[in-house]
Amino acid sequence: MTKLGCPMNLAEHTELERALGERLATSGFRFTSQRRHVYDALLQTLDHPTADDVFMRTKRQMPDISHATVYNCLAALVHCGLVRQVQLQRGATRYCPNMERHCHYCCDECGTIFDVTMPAETPTMPSPKGFQVDHYEIAVHGLCANCAGLRKK
Amino acid sequence: MTKLGCPMNLAEHTELERALGERLATSGFRFTSQRRHVYDALLQTLDHPTADDVFMRTKRQMPDISHATVYNCLAALVHCGLVRQVQLQRGATRYCPNMERHCHYCCDECGTIFDVTMPAETPTMPSPKGFQVDHYEIAVHGLCANCAGLRKK
DNA sequence: TCAATAATTGGAATTATTCTAAATAAGGCC
């Protein structure tokens, strides 16, 4: 039931699909075409879309997908470590499929989020007693070049 | 119209109030008793309350304050640099009146947020071209001692 | 004291997400 006419290179597509299936499986999730399409939508444009952005993008390939399913799929992808959830300001949660070590520059005017690769240093900090660290997140807030320019006028 | 019977030391109270008034004024805000009470509520307990927590706490001293006003006051306090807004997970925004340099340890199980003072180093990173940095925020996610203990069983 | 305007208020509206229960689809087994 694989939809043809997909713009992605066939071999590459199959490889990504295989990797996705494997990841899902090791977390006890089933491989569904909804999950594949949602993941595809995330990888197509590496901005940091909201669940609703992902919904609209996925709809183009799979017009009958539901809102609730997009939320479910995103949760599954986050759960099995293929996608990061980012929450830098109030409002809709954003999703980032770039799993490399990076921090986020966030324009507080237009909401654009930039990935910036970080130097591999361990920023040792004294944790609260007994705190079990899972991961950390560095966010730099300010104005993007564009918004900074507009504001000066 | 200052309500008496406040548990806070009188001289100290007056000092905080003066400082608050000054800060508000320099940002073009008026000094209202609602803003004073909201700020008091934030300073009384240095956890990281949600707007609704602040609402309930403020209500004890000022039973007629409205929900909308608490949101307005918090926005004003954030605007004039007396309070930080923190958004570490999905859900209600949290407010932090500790304006010293610190990062946040956030328990993803119970939601508790711990302040940890940071070493005064500048974590130089290559900003995206033209990005105008305002501030940054470091968040460490994981489990607090308590929740980590409960989960092991 | 008075006028101008900023702030407060209760309630309605909006936004983003989660919940629910019925229908459908995956994956393992014969």
Add this chain to the structure above:
DNA sequence: GGCCTTATTTAGAATAATTCCAATTATTGA
């Protein structure tokens, strides 16, 4: 391939957090 078990999907209702609104009230400066 067909069947069974169980996970997933689905539409729509429900919820949570916040913002908006328009009328009232309070603050400030002249």
